[in-house]
Amino acid sequence: MSTSRNSSRLAKRIRRQTSLTQSTASRLAKQVHTYLGPPVADSPEPDQRRLEAHIAHVLASRFQDRQLNGALLGVQEARPVSGYLELTLESAMADEVLRELLPRFDEPFGGIRGVPGLRFLPADRGVVLHDALSQAHITVRRADGRAWNLPAARDGETPLWNRTRSGLSQDEREEARWWSESHPSLLDVRMRDLVMSRILRRPALVNRAAEPHGFANCYTHHSGDLVIEWCCGDTVEAFCGALLAHGFIDGLPPSDAIELTSPQSARLAGHTVILRRHTSCLYGHEPFSPRRITGYIREGYVS
Incomplete structure (x- = not known):
């Protein structure tokens, strides 16, 4: 170019x-x-695009400035496969990506975290994340090929990801409907x-x-x-x-x-x-050097 x-x-x-x-x-x-x-290539299916958009939105909301190795949303590679999508995740962030995407009711928050209706199935060297309301799905794999540490509910959380398609909660249905509808800030x-x-x-x-x-x-x-x-x-x-x-x-x-x-x-x-x-570097000196901040971020994923 x-x-x-x-x-x-x-x-x-x-x-x-x-x-x-x-x-x-x-x-x-x-x-x-x-x-x-x-x-x-874009997916030709509206449901697939909607799922991928919701995944990107959730990861941006939750990761903010907690990335490692330059993976802005925890993703290193993306490969379209037959209209769907396969993602390779940054190894240190992979388990947290999975946790942030899977839906759970957060009592202190007063609502659902994650992508409503998202369910998972183990796959060859990866995990298939599929939408309970459509045929849309993505496959995620760890860059290092290691086994996944599947998430568990934390204090104040009720996991929703282990429900069947027919067991979709009313809260999930309402959240999914809200995501798919226009409103004054989304025309x-x-x-x-x-x-x-x-x-x-x-x-x-x-x-x-x-x-x-x-x-x-x-x-x-x-x-x-x-x-x-x-x-x-x-x-x-x-x-x-x-x-x-x-x-x-x-x-x-x-x-x-x-x-x-x-x-x-x-x-x-x-x-x-x-x-x-920003017009100038935010991390040019201690105690905010990139090395030190990366250390803090890494510790947060380990803990």
């Missing part, structure tokens, strides 16, 4: 797919120096599902935010957005350029595709994905 011909071709595509000016499109295209191949459910599914299917791109220090920050405000925040490495424009070069906004209305709100922030797919970069 570094040649002027490739850059010009990408700039034209960005201009065609967005409401950005030609000069801005060219500026983004010139910052794309690595091409990872054709875009990862286009289909676009949300498509774009957040793409977040999960493109770890090699989204993990760029966590690459400099091994961790970054991700969080959500509501069911309709996902925020990625970092301080070093890619500029916001370079990060956006890489996403656009790999099909992240393909098929979206140009008016919603991308908005560069400042040199340090951008919005994609309306307000669905929000990118923010």
Whole structure:
């Protein structure tokens, strides 16, 4: 992508797919120096996209800035398989990924944690996470190939993941229905599902935010957005350029595709994905050095 011909071709595509000016499109295209191949295929099934989007949203909400080895959502690799998805998880985070995704009623919280209706089955060297309300599923595997430590309920929790399909709780049904419905902060459910599914299917791109220090920050405000925040490495424009070069906004209305709100922030797919970069490094000295923070994060997974 570094040649002027490739850059010009990408700039034209960005201009065609967005409401950005030609000069801005060219500026983004010139910052794309690595091409990872054709875009990862989207699932053709709405239920599959919805499940993948919900998984990405839950992991962003729960992990926030607790990543290891640059795995922003705990995911190192993603591979579409026959319309479904297979994920390779960062080894130290894998058990916690599984725990955060499986549904349980949290009494102190007063509601359900995890993905409502999600159930699991052991598979060859992995775990199949399937939706009790549809045919949607993903397979997760540990990068180190080791056995899983399956989760157990903690104090104040009632596990829901061990119920049968017919035993889906009313709370789970209501949560699943709420996720699938539009509301004032989420006007286009289909676009949300498509774009957040793409977040999960493109770890090699989204993990760029966590690459400099091994961790970054991700969080959500509501069911309709996902925020990625970092301080070093890619500029916001370079990060956006890489996403656009790999099909992240393909098929979206140009008016919603991308908005560069400042040199340090951008919005994609309306307000669905929000990118923010701090103007200076947050971890340049003790006691907040990357080495020390990584140690704290690792201890949290072990305990």
